[in-house]
Amino acid sequence: MNNIFCISRGCHLIANKNNVCKCEVSDSCNKLDVTNWLEDVPLSAIVPDIAEVRFKNNRKLFYRNVNGLELKKGDVIAVESSPGHDIGIVSLIGDLVYEQMKKCNSDSQSQDIKKIYRKAKSTDIEKWAEAISLEEKTMISARKIAETLKLNMKIGDVEYQGDKTKAVFYYIADERVDFRELIKVLGSEFKVRIEMKQIGARQEAGRIGGIGACGRELCCATWISNFNSVSTNSARKQDISLNPQKLAGQCSKLKCCLNYELDVYIDARKGFPDNYDKIETTEGTLYLQKTDIFRQLLWYSKEQNNMTNVIAISLEQLKDILLKNKNGVKAEAFNNEKKEQTDNLDFTNVVGQESLTRFDNKKKKNNKRKKIHRKF
Structure with a gap:
């Protein structure tokens, strides 16, 4: 077996010289990772019998430790599935699991919680590695089959069960898709049980992951579970x-x-009036250009699409002006002193100033070095 580094599961599958497969698990940087801030706190008298187990990408489930195994974060275990068993990685143990279950609206006393069978053996990990190696090829083949059947759907991900008896196909579709024929073709092609699961665009982004415009990992891949x-x-x-x-x-x-x-x-915004886009003064109509909600300041100018000679007005002043305008009275003109105080604005309007060529070098720099004549 070749060494496999599975980013979507946060593990590295290694085969040693004796061809025994082992799994190295990363402690953090996994999707929907949870920091156990109760790790240093002594366990309660009632030993928690439920563990949170993660699988591919952001799929997590809760399992009951019926055999009383000594588990820790990062252990690779075999858990109950339908049919057969699945292989997962323990992501959280202890009292914090119950807090996570409350967050996910799961009942810790429910009889539907599946069981943890055992810690994964080398044979289990080897079969799991074989299943992982098939996922990318299966996804590409499934996309071609769906295109051949002219189905309006996109298969975004494939996840094999740990015992290689079932494959889950995650797809996106704008409308209802009849994939009965697709399931028959996929079943005969890959010789496994097929399960189709529809997800939304946000769920797909969470499964794939990436870096947002803020420079951080996508929220849907790190902590958001409800969209x-x-x-x-x-x-x-x-x-x-x-x-x-x-x-x-x-x-x-x-x-x-x-x-x-x-x-x-x-x-x-609760203290702001409903309509304050323009106000009437003795100098004429003033148009709103900018609103600072938290400082309760508003900037107006005489021209609707021009921000020259803007005037800052407080929220209390605005309410008085609107009250006068409602009674048919124009507000007094603002003096020049008030305009001078508002010349230095703490914002700039960058709308419409973007250009596709703004990063192009207008002048090429002359990199040729000038010849220096030295006298000897």
């Missing part, structure tokens, strides 16, 4: 430019992080 809907209203309420290229993530959907600070902005 809430994200709309463009989240960007509008935070005064974010509605640029699809910047608002969309690797899944081509709106970024989940648009919801992180949304509640804070909604609370800060």
Whole structure:
């Protein structure tokens, strides 16, 4: 058996000189990894009998340790499956498992929790390595078969069970797909039990992983397990430019992080009036250019699409002006002193200033060194 480094499972399968297969497991940097901050705390009187086990990518399940095995994080174990058994890696043990179960809305007293059979033997790991080596080839072949059958679907990932008796195909489809014929063809082609599981675009991004625009790993691959809907209203309420290229993530959907600070902005906007895009003064109509929600400052200018000679107005001043405008009275003109105080703005409007050629060198640097004439 060749050595296999499986990034999606966070392990390195190695065969020694005697052809005995062993598994080296990474302690961190795995998808949906959990830090056991109760690791140094002594265990309670009731020994936890449930362990969290991770499989390929971000798939995690809870299993009951019925045999009382001494498990630790990183142990490769054989667990109950249907049919046969599966091979997984222990990702969490101790009292924190019950907190994770509450987060996932799982009942620790449920009889449906499957069992942990044993620690994986060398033969189990060897068969598991053979199954892992088949996954990429199976996925490519399955895509070709689906294309031949003219099915409007995308097979994004394939996961073999540890005993190589079942394969799970994860696919994306915009509409309902009749894949009965596909299952027959796949079953006869790969000689295993076939299971089809539909996932969304965000779930696919979480399974594949990657680096976001912030420079960190994708949230869906590190800690997000429940995906809430994200709309463009989240960007509008935070005064974010509605640029699809910047608002969309690797899944081509709106970024989940648009919801992180949304509640804070909604609370800060409660004191703002409903309509304040323009106000009437004795100098004329002033148009809103920028809003600082937390400092409760608003900037207005005389021209709607020009930010020259902007004037800063506090929220209390705005409410007084809108009240006067409602009664048909124009507000007094702002003096020059107030304009001078607002010349140094702490923001810049970069919308529309982007260009495809902004990184091109306009002038080529002359790298030729000047000849120096030395006198001897």
